[in-house]
Amino acid sequence: MTITIYDVAREAKVSMATVSRVVNGNPNVKPATRDRVNEVIKRLNYRPNAVARGLASKKTTTVGVIIPDISNIYYSELARGLEDIAKMYKYQTIISNSDNDAAKENDIFNNLLSKQVDGIIFLGGTLSSETLQLIQSTSVPVVVSGTHDVEETLPAVNIDYKKASREITERLLEQGVKRFAFVGGGYSEKARLDVQAGMEAVLTEHQLHLDPSAVYIGNEQYLDGEKAFHHIKDTQPEAVLCISDEQAIGIVHAAQDAGLSIPDDLQIISFNNTRLVQMVRPKLSSVMQPLYDIGAVGMRLLTKFMNDEEIEETNVVLPYRIDYRGTTK
Amino acid sequence: MTITIYDVAREAKVSMATVSRVVNGNPNVKPATRDRVNEVIKRLNYRPNAVARGLASKKTTTVGVIIPDISNIYYSELARGLEDIAKMYKYQTIISNSDNDAAKENDIFNNLLSKQVDGIIFLGGTLSSETLQLIQSTSVPVVVSGTHDVEETLPAVNIDYKKASREITERLLEQGVKRFAFVGGGYSEKARLDVQAGMEAVLTEHQLHLDPSAVYIGNEQYLDGEKAFHHIKDTQPEAVLCISDEQAIGIVHAAQDAGLSIPDDLQIISFNNTRLVQMVRPKLSSVMQPLYDIGAVGMRLLTKFMNDEEIEETNVVLPYRIDYRGTTK
DNA sequence: TTGAAAGCGCTAACAC
DNA sequence: GTGTTAGCGCTTTCAA
Numbered sequence: 001m002t003i004t005i006y007d008v009a010r011e012a013k014v015s016m017a018t019v020s021r022v023v024n025g026n027p028n029v030k031p032a033t034r035d036r037v038n039e040v041i042k043r044l045n046y047r048p049n050a051v052a053r054g055l056a057s058k059k060t061t062t063v064g065v066i067i068p069d070i071s072n073i074y075y076s077e078l079a080r081g082l083e084d085i086a087k088m089y090k091y092q093t094i095i096s097n098s099d100n101d102a103a104k105e106n107d108i109f110n111n112l113l114s115k116q117v118d119g120i121i122f123l124g125g126t127l128s129s130e131t132l133q134l135i136q137s138t139s140v141p142v143v144v145s146g147t148h149d150v151e152e153t154l155p156a157v158n159i160d161y162k163k164a165s166r167e168i169t170e171r172l173l174e175q176g177v178k179r180f181a182f183v184g185g186g187y188s189e190k191a192r193l194d195v196q197a198g199m200e201a202v203l204t205e206h207q208l209h210l211d212p213s214a215v216y217i218g219n220e221q222y223l224d225g226e227k228a229f230h231h232i233k234d235t236q237p238e239a240v241l242c243i244s245d246e247q248a249i250g251i252v253h254a255a256q257d258a259g260l261s262i263p264d265d266l267q268i269i270s271f272n273n274t275r276l277v278q279m280v281r282p283k284l285s286s287v288m289q290p291l292y293d294i295g296a297v298g299m300r301l302l303t304k305f306m307n308d309e310e311i312e313e314t315n316v317v318l319p320y321r322i323d324y325r326g327t328t329k
Numbered sequence: 330m331t332i333t334i335y336d337v338a339r340e341a342k343v344s345m346a347t348v349s350r351v352v353n354g355n356p357n358v359k360p361a362t363r364d365r366v367n368e369v370i371k372r373l374n375y376r377p378n379a380v381a382r383g384l385a386s387k388k389t390t391t392v393g394v395i396i397p398d399i400s401n402i403y404y405s406e407l408a409r410g411l412e413d414i415a416k417m418y419k420y421q422t423i424i425s426n427s428d429n430d431a432a433k434e435n436d437i438f439n440n441l442l443s444k445q446v447d448g449i450i451f452l453g454g455t456l457s458s459e460t461l462q463l464i465q466s467t468s469v470p471v472v473v474s475g476t477h478d479v480e481e482t483l484p485a486v487n488i489d490y491k492k493a494s495r496e497i498t499e500r501l502l503e504q505g506v507k508r509f510a511f512v513g514g515g516y517s518e519k520a521r522l523d524v525q526a527g528m529e530a531v532l533t534e535h536q537l538h539l540d541p542s543a544v545y546i547g548n549e550q551y552l553d554g555e556k557a558f559h560h561i562k563d564t565q566p567e568a569v570l571c572i573s574d575e576q577a578i579g580i581v582h583a584a585q586d587a588g589l590s591i592p593d594d595l596q597i598i599s600f601n602n603t604r605l606v607q608m609v610r611p612k613l614s615s616v617m618q619p620l621y622d623i624g625a626v627g628m629r630l631l632t633k634f635m636n637d638e639e640i641e642e643t644n645v646v647l648p649y650r651i652d653y654r655g656t657t658k
Numbered sequence: 659t660t661g662a663a664a665g666c667g668c669t670a671a672c673a674c
Numbered sequence: 675g676t677g678t679t680a681g682c683g684c685t686t687t688c689a690a
Binding site for chain 2 (some may be wrong): 682683685686
């Protein structure tokens with residue numbers, strides 16, 4: 001019932017091989033026969049079976065995507081960039097949510113390998129040593145976007161969080177800020193560590209330090225931002241660096257509800273650069289990282305691995321910009 | 330190098346058929362041989378090739394997802410619900426962005442069919458007659474979540490937008506509102522038509538009507554909300570119904586910037602129920618539709634089709650709730 | 659309870 | 675340029 005390459009061959013009075021050639025754009029086919037085959041393909045409404053092709057050719061033109069949570073606006077933006085490039089290179093993407101759970105991640109990896117994906121792109125989470133070992137034991141290329149594996153051994157694309165954090169801290173210091181706070185947590189552990197490290201390094205250089213009570217690690221959500229504010233407020237911070245935009249907005253509102261004026265009493269800056277930054281008043285100052293591009297460049301890097309192209313740099317660092325908007329002076 | 334079912338069979342001194350049986354949990358295997366095979370599987374680190382299995386069994390345990398834009402928070406929430414249920418039923422999801430473009434949709438459908446997906450779930454967009462025809466010509470089940478096809482012939486899960494719209498309009502009328510505005514646009518045409526129809530029906534019943542200049546159709550974004558406000562403001566609306574949360578927030582801010590007080594001078598209510606509603610001040614009044622569930626129930630419905638389960642209702646209408654928060658009186 | 663054997667629909671040598 | 679022929683790794687009758 002479903003029509004196969006064999007039906008087309010018979011109808012066009014050629015061999016399967018020839019049909020395969022025209023379907024795959026192989027130039028070694030006489031134009032006349034090519035036309036004839038194409039005519040039959042159209043008439044019979046022939047659609048090549050990608051599964052059979054995958055089995056025979058050992059290529060599935062499918063890549064796996066492991067994402068902590070697609071409903072998180074930060075990750076869905078990465079996913080969008082990545083999918084656009086995948087489509088451009090004729091790949092389909094199988095997307096799975098890991099919830100930052102090592103066991104789930106490992107399951108997903110196994111499923112993806114069993115599906116014979118041509119490559120895998122990892123958007124953040126734990127990347128346990130078990131999973132890492134699994135990766136090492138296969139020949140399927142893996143690229144990491146927007147995060148790092150702990151040992152920084154996998155190809156990755158990122159921005160330089162530490163540098164951004166240093167830059168911000170220095171500017172704040174110049175303005176006379178003395179008491180800092182830091183709010184992190186959620187999926188992006190790499191970002192959290194780098195941002196905090198960058199800030200602490202600069203503070204140390206200025207004979208200052210970060211009060212441990214001014215550090216809050218929670219999740220990435222709005223309501224958690226409100227919690228964060230109440231956690232840090234007793235240290236009377238003058239400025240808070242916050243990874244997540246949602247959390248930062250929660251802090252803004254909690255601070256305002258507590259009678260503080262933003263940015264006069266408290267300055268806030270976030271790092272995730274989602275569309276949310278412009279949707280609060282005052283508008284949120286933030287590090288503008290190129291989310292879409294981080295996903296897109298990651299996928300492009302992966303295509304290079306999959307097609308054995310030459311690769312100049314496996315650790316891509318993308319530029320960022322810092323936008324000082326309404327929540328900073 | 331890659332180890333196959335044949336290697337396991339040889340090593341366990343059984344036939345491929347028996348290995349296949351234990352891998353697939355077929356009960357007709359003597360426990361002793363089952364254990365022996367399992368031991369070899371573990372020792373050899375055998376991972377079944379899903380592509381080969383798909384070719385032989387004509388089932389891929391893969392479903393296709395067509396989504397307008399995964400970076401849109403409304404759709405990514407649907408996608409999350411859907412993926413969770415898919416995983417629960419052991420399906421993988423191939424996700425593709427259509428950008429609401431009929432040609433892209435058609436391409437995606439064809440790619441999905443060529444990959445031999447077991448089912449397809451459609452989250453919104455155009456669903457052109459060409460694509461619809463394609464669907465009709467295959468036996469692959471298709472379910473629509475969060476929207477409808479124009480002819481309402483496909484299985485779908487939704488909320489009753491028209492009813493919600495009527496309810497809101499009636500309440501606003503009771504409060505004495507006379508001048509209404511409507512802002513829609515973007516991907517969810519079905520919602521737009523229903524909401525507008527519901528409002529206009531109630532207005533007509535009350536010998537009122539919607540000023541055509543008080544209707545703005547744009548896209549779903551924040552900045553477009555600001556545009557929307559300036560488009561409708563001359564009609565001096567007292568209340569605006571707006572599909573998209575982002576757009577609604579844009580209207581709130583534009584109105585405030587124009588010196589209006591929300592909700593005293595202008596009431597605003599939106600329909601998409603993303604997490605954004607709580608991130609503005611005043612908080613956005615909105616229709617709470619169960620986004621996650623709309624995706625999840627859609628996928629559950631699809632699994633029923635794929636497994637030939639009995640289906641009571643192919644047109645599922647989920648409940649909603651209306652939360653009157655700060656942007657309405 | 660187990661095995662033999664025939665495909666599933668295609669690609670990729672290799673021959674002509 | 676084109677055809678023949680092995681597989682790819684698995685499921686699934688059908689026998690035994």
